[in-house]
Amino acid sequence: MTNSKKMLALLLSGTLLAGPLAAETELTVYTAVEAEDLARYAETFNAQHPDIKINWVRDSTGIITAKLLAERDNPQADVVWGLAATSLLLLKSEGMLEAYAPAGVDLLDKKFVDSSTPPAWVGMDAWVAAVCYNTVEAEKAGLTPPTSWKDLADPKYKGHVIMPNPNSSGTGFLDVSSWLQLFGEEGGWAYMDALHENIARYTHSGSKPCKLAASGEIPIGISFAFRGAKSKAAGAPLEIIVPSEGVGWDMEATAIVAGTDDLEAAKTLVDFSITKEANEMYNTGYAVVAMPGVAKPVEYFPEGLLEAMIDNDFEFAANNRAAILKEWQARYDSKSEPKG
Structure with missing residues (x-):
């Protein structure tokens, strides 16, 4: 994806920006995660990976799913981080996801991992x-x-x-x-x-x-x-x-969009998305998370x-x-x- 296309996508979608200003690589990330959580997600990721900047495009599940389908022949997103698994199954059936087994995927509850090998998506929380x-x-x-x-x-x-x-x-x-x-x-x-x-x-x-x-x-x-x-x-x-x-x-899940120009950075983000640290972040918003033993009781x-x-x-x-x-x-x- 060209930088001009990325900038146009961000301007049209009212994107929230997060991350360091001097990032070497930019990822356009589509999400349905609650807006108040996005800055925290990016900040935690950037503490470990300051060279990758996340440009969020956030909307409700149905809107993001429709947007991805409409862009099937000209993808604008690099990663989907936080979209319903039912939506990602649909995108998978359309050949729109890049299969990838992130490091540590074997530590997740199996019901939170796509059944294909390698998986097309991995779950975050339910x-x-x-x-x-x-x-x-x-x-x-x-x-x-x-x-x-x-x-x-x-x-x-x-x-x-x-x-x-x-x-x-x-x-x-x-x-x-x-x-x-x-x-x-x-x-x-x-x-x-x-x-x-x-x-x-x-x-x-x-x-x-x-x-x-x-x-x-x-x-x-x-x-x-x-x-x-x-x-x-x-x-x-x-x-x-x-x-x-x-x-x-349903579960929120993460996947790489097929055709991304920044595949290695996208893999780095997906690797982070299934870590214990990431699951602890998810637990502040959800009582059920993908990694067993992480979730704490919710009042x-x-x-x-x-x-x-x-x-x-x-x-x-x-x-x-x-x-x-x-x-x-x-x-x-x-x-x-x-x-x-």
């Missing part, structure tokens, strides 16, 4: 669906806590639920994918039809429904568990509910959540992604927030 329930606002509305996904389709919750749009949000997609796995295709769409009647609106961020519940704007936000734990630790009157049927999950992380994680069929989710999103959009997009 995020798990949960329901954020504002006890104060729910009481004002005369609601009682749901205990299952199907409870949320009860008419008493009409207008009191917000969830992420799966076309924009990886959390939204893991919700929809998990419901189709839990309830079957016919039952899953029937459930979402009923749930749609109760949805106030769909957001373009996976964390936003829980943030809105935490602030009292809505009693119920379908989001992910760590976001709920973080908001509760900050004093929000939240109950974090683990639906009885089980919960969907207010709901009991029983890890046991409730479904046996997620990532291949199903990746192979059917386009069809699922098209169907979802046709049925429910009328309640989505405006983009931007």
